[in-house]
Amino acid sequence: MIRNMSQIDVKLGIQSILGRINEAFLSRNPVIKTKKPLLVAVSKTKPVELIAEAYETGQRDFGENYVQELKEKGTNPVILEKCKDIRWHFIGHLQHKQVNKVLKTPGLYMVETIDSERIATAINNSWEKITKPNKEPLKVLVQVNTSNEEEKSGVDPSNVVPLCKFIIETCNNLKLEGLMTIGKFGHDYSTGPNPDFISLMKCQKDVCEAFSWDESDVEVSMGMSDDFDEAIKVGSTIVRVGSSIFGYRQKK
Ligand SMILES: *Cc1c(COP(=O)(O)O)cnc(C)c1O
Numbered sequence: 611m612i613r614n615m616s617q618i619d620v621k622l623g624i625q626s627i628l629g630r631i632n633e634a635f636l637s638r639n640p641v642i643k644t645k646k647p648l649l650v651a652v653s654k655t656k657p658v659e660l661i662a663e664a665y666e667t668g669q670r671d672f673g674e675n676y677v678q679e680l681k682e683k684g685t686n687p688v689i690l691e692k693c694k695d696i697r698w699h700f701i702g703h704l705q706h707k708q709v710n711k712v713l714k715t716p717g718l719y720m721v722e723t724i725d726s727e728r729i730a731t732a733i734n735n736s737w738e739k740i741t742k743p744n745k746e747p748l749k750v751l752v753q754v755n756t757s758n759e760e761e762k763s764g765v766d767p768s769n770v771v772p773l774c775k776f777i778i779e780t781c782n783n784l785k786l787e788g789l790m791t792i793g794k795f796g797h798d799y800s801t802g803p804n805p806d807f808i809s810l811m812k813c814q815k816d817v818c819e820a821f822s823w824d825e826s827d828v829e830v831s832m833g834m835s836d837d838f839d840e841a842i843k844v845g846s847t848i849v850r851v852g853s854s855i856f857g858y859r860q861k862k
Pocket of ligand 1: 792
């Protein structure tokens with residue numbers, strides 16, 4: 611079986627990451643009022659057997675960023691049978707023509723990567739058709755390109771409040787839960803906090819002010835295997851951790 615190739619102990623991985631999340635949360639500056647972080651286990655490229663193993667430890671939130679892979683895993687008999695309460699987070703770039711595929715995945719819980727009015731509208735309309743009559747609105751995050759890198763998706767920080775406003779006012783089938791960033795890789799923490807994390811926290815503050823929302827209610831999804839502790843220290847509420855749980859990935 612594939613898992614012997616990696617020799618990875620997923621259960622231990624989950625436990626260890628949860629321990630570190632808790633530690634970082636307890637050690638952060640008390641002026642930060644965001645809520646306790648949620649672990650999203652990023653399972654991309656990894657087999658469903660490993661997901662089921664993580665699920666057995668109590669892990670419920672899983673992240674995927676390739677549309678076809680999300681669909682295949684979400685409809686896989688092992689997942690449907692053993693992971694009935696799984697909550698999928700879509701964390702990849704979403705194209706218009708793939709919206710239906712993502713939204714039809716059983717267990718889809720949140721789309722973290724809304725970055726335009728156009729895609730928000732498409733998801734809003736599609737969710738209504740797929741879930742009628744009147745299922746709960748779909749949870750979404752607005753993705754922000756905090757590092758201003760051309761190859762990264764996401765809106766510019768200056769466009770966050772307008773896009774949020776658009777979603778709140780015109781997308782009745784979406785529930786805006788907060789913001790997400792990927793950020794630049796390889797920040798040197800000896801030089802200070804990660805500017806991408808600081809930037810996303812600033813966006814969160816802007817959103818809270820614009821809509822009179824409480825900081826403790828608005829999600830901030832940032833931090834991956836290499837830097838989730840640092841992200842939590844400055845306020846992250848959703849960390850997306852892959853390789854530290856499931857082992858190294860082959861590049862697609
Ligand atoms: C792959 C991925 C992660 C997880 O990265 P690791 O470094 O393996 O923890 C988190 N977020 C996004 C958007 C990803 O694509």
